[in-house]
Structures are given as structure tokens and as C-alpha cells.
Amino acid sequence: MILSKCNLSVGGYVQQRRLGMRHSLFILTFVLMYVVLRGLVGEVSLWWRAVIAVLVLLIGLWGTHRRFEKCDYSFKSVRKIRLLDGLVLLVVIGVVEGLATSTLVLSDHYVSGSHGGEGGDGEGEVRDEWLWDEDFEREIPKQSDHKPKSHPEVLVKAVDEGTASWIQNARVYLSGFSFDTFENDSWKSSSRFEKVWQAEGPIQLSEQRSTQGFTQYRHEVSLNKNGNGQDVAFAIQGVQRMDVEQLRQVADGVFLLPESDQVRYRYTASSVPLNYQALAMRVGEIEVGSPGEKYLQLPEKVRELQGPLLVGLVGEVGLYQKLEGVKQLLQSRCKYSLKVDNTEGLGSMENFLFGDRVGYCEHFASASALMARQLGIPSRVVYGYAGGTLYSYADTVVFRSRDAHAWAEVYLDGYGWTMFDTTPSAEIETEVAAASESLPSLDTPYQEGMKGERRGAPWGIIALVICGLGGLVVVVNVWKSSTEKSILSGGKREVEMAHYLQAFYQACRVKGVHRVESSTMREIVEQLERMEKAPDWLDELVEYYHGVEYREQSPDRQEERRLQKLVQGWE
DSSP, X not given: OEEEOOEEEETTEEEEOOOOOHHHHHHHHHHHHHHHXXXXXXXXXXXXXXXXXXXXXXXXXXXXXXXXTTTTEEEEOSSOOOHHHHHHHHHHHHHHHXXXXXXXXXXXXXXOOEEXXXXXXXXXXXXXXXXXXXXXXXXXXXXXXXXXXOOEEEEXXXXXXXXXXXXXXXXXXXXXXXXXXXXXXXXXXXXXXXXXEEOSSOEEOOOOOOOTTSOOEEEEEEEEOOSSSOOBOOEESSEEEEEOSEEEEEETTEEEOOOOSSSEEEEEEEEOOOBHHHHHHHHSOOOBOOSOGGGGOOOHHHHHHHGGGGGGGSSSOOHHHHHHXXXXXXXXXXXXXXXXXXXXXXXXXXXXXXXXXXXXXXXXHHHHHHHHHHTTOOEEEEEXXXXXXXXXXXXXXXXXXXXXXXEEEEEETTTEEEEEOOSOGGGGOOEEOOTTSOOXXXXXXXXXXXXXXXXXXXXXXXXXXXXXXXXXXXXXXXXXXXXXXXXXXXXXXXXXXXXXXXXXXXXXXXXXXXXXXXXXXXXXXXXXXXXXXXXXXXXXXHHHHHHHHHSOOOOOHHHHHHHHHHHHHHO
């Protein structure tokens, strides 16, 4: 491969440097295209990544046979780039992608996978998601690069008209389990026990909260069996009762569904969802309740760490103002990101508040719960889902893996546990599915999808378009190179003589050179030198001519246009 025409004038002659570049640029183009599509350069939606990747492909392949104007470089190759080169690169990228996705691990403490039902008989897929470890503990990783999947995991369907109307306009929070104790960047339950809730009718959950004047929303929950004994009883936040035969409580805030031979659970529940903002707007003053001292527990190291941030919120400030202050502090100080580098190796919360200051919902939830405790407000962290995709025609909200969420709850006098979510709202918005989009099934195979890619990404279509476009550009490039190649015989091209050469021969006739068409280039040069009419650029023209004629150098249209202008000026 040759990089021609980096011109260095020495004694009136032009020296041309030749470096291998054309195929390097070709390979680099496909590598950059893959990096963009894979989402390794930032959190950009899939469709924008596809557009950028196509532009990278076009610019890169165009550059393999054009020159860069600024540096006056022209890329040439000993062997022309062929369609097979592009196909080989695409196969290599496909193999790399296959290896990467087959070994994907979401985090050290949360691994998501699946195995299908027997024979694909519609019984669904059994999930295998570890929500806590064997010590009943969930650690916040110091570093992470989460890539949530788009598989539908929980379906919530309105049972009555009131609930159907509510889910059309509200952001639905689906609670799963909660932890009350924070130690060493981990959340866990302070006590574990075994309590079975059983009744002939719906199970009433004993929580001291006033629901008078608030609407109860009845909903049906459908989810696949987890498969590892962590089958959490999900329900809309503020659950009052559940229509199940049995519930097994294994810790405060952790209720499990009964063991079953079925791979899918389906039950109804009634909830009165409350959040501190709507509650304060409705009832006015809100006060702190007393659920127990463990909900105020706070390690001394955490107290010292976050103390300076909360100076303005300590004292006579009202409860609502304190909660609003914490929310504004976190959202202005910290940035939402599923990727946490933590290059300094700090503790998870220290890095979130003082290091990189980036994190996802679990960081925001933990920080808000811990800050609330420092301000004397009982709190806990809840794990579940939020946002989801609303299928209006079916009165159903579908929660996928990517909709998994964590938030804090604070305990208010007379109302019990109330939502206190400080994660930026833009990260948990509810998507509304198109009327033509069919309601997904829990049997749908697992698919990868980044947060924000609310629907299954059509990777096959995008790959087909890009491969087709890339192949077309390569074919056109090869065809143009073959048709433009200078094959001279007796001073003439077999197909068509280059314009610069036609102009040169014409100018030589004007200058008095005889028998131009029947003379070799060397004989023409000798005649011009004897007549002392050789121009300064003659060596450049001869060198380019010999490169195309004898060294299989690909023609360069731009170079030929430049030479033609020089010839016309000389003439």
C-alpha cells in the first residue's frame, strides 16, 4: 500500500513518500462503526447510533479512494480494496459481538438470565435473578456498567375503570422488597424471620396508615416464577391487600409468593400509592412517624461524610422543605449514569457524593434514605420497577428488565411509608405504546436493550441496512477503480486517454514536439529539454504517468485535474 504525493522538493525534483494507509483506514472505519453501534462512546439512543455509524461508514470508505485536501494526501493501495475485505471484517465483528454477548454479566450481585419452558409450549420462561445474596444482603458495586435487557418481566393490568384511568396518567411504581439497614455500602434487613400469612379471602397487610379519602387501585399482576426461591410479591406501591392464598414473610418489607409447580404467578392486589409531594399538597403539613429506631440507624462514617452537605437543612426547617432540599441537592450535585468508573477506588456512596458523582437509581435511593435519616426522618430503600410501557388499549403496564428501579420511602405520621424518589424523572418516564403495537407476552425471549431504548431494538434490520450500504460502497469503489485504471498502449489508453495526457500531448505539439503520439514519454521529455522548454512540473507528470502505467498505481482524478491545469497554463 502506498501513500503517494507527500511532495518534498529537492533540486527541482519532487520526492514522493509512500506509506501503507488505505487498508488501515478501511479497517479503522469498520472498527469505529462497531464502537458507535455497540454504544461504547456514551448513552445515545440506538437509532442515533445507527445514523452515526452509517455516516462513519460512508466517510471512511469515501476516504479510501479520495485525498484529504488539507494535507494533500492521496491514498493508494498495492491491491485494491475488494468486497471480500468488507465481508471478512463484518464476520470478525459478528464473532466479537457474539463472544461479548454470550459472556455478558450485568454486575457482581445481580445476574440476569433465562431458560425456556419445556418444548416451547407457552408455559413461559423461568427467570433466574438474584435479588440478594446468601447473606440476605445487596451490595452497591463500586464500579458498574449495567446493560439492562428488554425482556418483559411483570405485567400489571387494571381491574376496574378507576384504576384504568389512573394508570393512563400516573407513573406507576411497582414495589418488590425493602431493606432497612445500611453497612459497608450494602443494604440488608436487620432481622430475619419466618411468618406465614394465610387467609380464606384476600390477605390484609397490617400497616398503620390512613386511607380515608384516598382511592384504592385494584390491579392484576402477572410474572414468571423466579426459580431460585426469591419470588417476590410485587404490587403497586402502598399495597393494602393481596388476593393470594398465602404469603411468606422472611424479613421486614420482604414478602414471598407461595411455592408452586407453575412457572407463572397471577394474582390481584389493592394499593393506595402515596408520595410526599402529592400528600403535602393535599393535606398540608406532614409530620414524621415512628416505625422503629432501626429506620434511623446510620453509620458514623456516613454521618461524617454527608454532614457538611446537609448544614442548611438542619434545624427549624419543615419536613417537606427538608425532603425537597435533599432531592434538589442530589439532582444538582450528581449525574445519572448506568456506568460508574470510580477510578479512585472510593466507597460506593463516597464516590457518588464526592468522587465521580455519577450513579444510577440505587445510588440516588441510598443517598436520599441516608440523608433523610441524618435529618431525623425514618427511611428505607425499596426495590421494584417504575415507569414501564403503557398499552392503553389493554389497560396494562409492562415492566421490562430495564425498568428495574430503586427508590427511598419515608415514614409519615398517619400515612405510613411514602415514596421519596430523587432519581431524575427523565430516567423513569412511562412510554406509551402505539395502538398498533401488540401487547408482549411473558414468553418473549430475552433481548438486550440499553436504558432508554424502550422497545426491542431491530438489530437485524439495522445490520442488514449497514452491511448492504457498506457492500454497495465497496462494489462501487472497486468498479470505479477498475474502469479508471490507466492502461496505456502506444501512448493511448485502451478505453479513453486521460484528459491531462490529452492536454499534455496537445501542448507539446504547440511547443514544436514532433510525432507525439508515436513517441515514448522519455523521448518527449528529451525533446523538450533539448528545446529548453521543459516546465518545472514535468517531473511530477512523468512520475505520476509511470506510476499508473508501470507500477499498477490506481488513477487519482484529483491529481489528474491538477496536472491538467498546469498543462493548460503552460500551453
